Amino acid sequence: MNSSSFVVPRRGVLGLAGLGAAALGAAACSGPSTAASDDGTAAASSTDWSKVTPAGTVTVWTNHPGSSQAVEAEFLTRWAKENPDIDVEFVTAGANYDEISQKFQAALTGADLPDLVLLSDVWWFRYALNEQLAPLKELLPAAGVDTANYQQGLFADYQYDGEQWAVPYCRSTPVFYYNKAHWAAAGLPDRGPQTWDEFAQWLPKLKAAGTGAQAPYGLGKGTGNASWIFQNLIWGMGGALSDEWTMTVDSAEVLAASDYLRNYVISGWAAVSSSDQASDFGAGLYSSVIASTGSLSGILKAANFEVGNAFLPGGTAGQFTPTGGAGFAIPAKRTPEQQLAAAKFLAFLAEDDNTAYFSQNTGYMPVTTGAVDSATMQEVYAQTPLFKTAVDQLENVRKQDNARVFVPGGDQSTVTAWEKVMLQGTPSKDAWGTAQQEVQRSYEADVEPLLKS
Structure with missing residues (x-):
């Protein structure tokens, strides 16, 4: 895989370069930390950050989420004007989060490490547990990061x-996205369903409305869709994939949620997309879908109908939504000088104007509270009112289940169970029973021995 990078030298001129494997190693490393072991972990120590001088370079590994190369280029231009003594470089370290993590895993045994690495919700914990990430509680304030300004549900x-x-x-x-024309044809109110049971009452009306859709509701596949979104239904039914470190993947509530959604498919109310449910919805193939906030821009560009959106449906236990995506971490195996420089760039990214600019141009959530009400975001809300729905829904955020995000392979095991039930008709107790065994084994082998009592 070829890698590429954006670089702003101290003179403030933006450059674009291609890096092969050897060149990437040279660009991404300025020497291993003397406080770290050969396996990429850091020895426990307390650093007096007031006595540390930031390094002159920061290398950032990213996959340019949300097609954000142009945004990153603008960031580097802004950064160079304010910080001419620290060069920052964005390096393409993979096409997706998994590829970045695999590259990072391989780099931990050598010297070719970045100063900042983008890690997804299902990857960062394993590195923290193995002490391969730098602790940030003292470092962030020392670098000028206003941690209180982060959306605390996301920061936590x-x-x-x-x-x-x-x-x-x-x-x-x-x-939740819906086709307003299909809703009107079915005689439904112009809003999303407040509960899954209300949605179940609406689906037969949508099916009978003659909308031309392949199904009233489109389901997604893969770890970025099925396993992630499915937590909402499970939580609404009072269940979870895990209770802290007790794996409950095949609990009665999970099986009930699985059977509930399977009935949608059996009844012809729902179908599993063969590609991407958001794209299929934009093409008019489904009357409704649940998809990422990041899908909004693509849906609006593709749709030749009026799109509505709403909070996720709730259940008897409440109305909840998971969050997803990725965040930046600093490897433990970097010198204090490199870590401080990296943290200073995090402070820059967390400035409200920059956070709002990123959200405006990618569709991702504004991760700081100040950005939510900024002038930039007010323009976004005015131009795309549907974007505000996702911001408002942060009030329903619930931390994802450990079984999915903290146990290696947990996301894949759970999505495989979901797909077996929805696509192959496998009984829920069999599909989720197998997933429970896999997740439990992974937890006992890869997590439990490293947990601190």
Whole structure:
């Protein structure tokens, strides 16, 4: 895989370069930390950050989420004007979050590490647990990061054992999208269903309305859709994939949620998309879908109908939404000088104007409270009122289940169970029973021995 990078040298001129594997190593490293071991972990120590001088370079590994290369280029231009003594470079470290993490895993045994690495919700914890990430609780304030300004529900996603291990960057929630013309044809109110049971009452009306859709409701596949979104239904039914570190993947509530959604498919009310449910919805193939906030721009560009959106449906236990996406972490195996420079760039990214600019141009959530009400975001809300729905829905945010995000392979095991039930008709108790065994084994082998008592 070829890598590429944006660089702003101290003279403030933006350059674009292609890096092969050897060149990437040279660009991404200025020497291993003397406080770190050979496996990428750091020895426990307290640093007096007031006596540390930031390094002159910061290398950032990213996959340019939300097609954000142009946004990143603008960031580098802004940064160079304010910080001419520190060069920042964005390096393409993979096409997606998984590829970045795999590259980072391989780099931990060598010297070719970045100063900042973008890690998804299902990857950061394993590195924190193995002490391969730098603790940030003292470092962030020392670098000028206003941690109180972060959306605390998003900021807390990266906390473990009393420490902060990353900060939110490209974050999203799933939202409910619907075709207003199909809703009108079915005689439905112009809003999303408040509960899953209300939706179940609406679906037969949509099916009978002659809208031309393949199904009233489109379901997604894959870890970025099924496993992530499915938590909403489980939580609404009073269940969870895990209770802290007790794995409950095959609990009665999970099986009930699985059977409930399977009945949608059996009844012809729902169908599983063969590609991407958001794209299919934009093409008019489904009357409604649940998809990421980040899908909004693509849906609006593709749709030749009026789109509505709403909070996710709730259940008897309440109305909840998971968050997803990725945040930036600092490797432990970097010198204090490199870590401080990296944290200073995090402070820059967390400035309200920059946070709002990123959201405006990518569709991701504004991760700081100040950005939510900024002039930039007010323009976004005015131009795209549907974007405000996702921001308002942050009031319903619930931390994702450990079984999915903290147990290696948990997301894949749970989505495989979901797909077996929805696509193959496998009984829920069999599909989720297998997932429970896989997740439990992974937890016992890869997590439990490293947990601190």
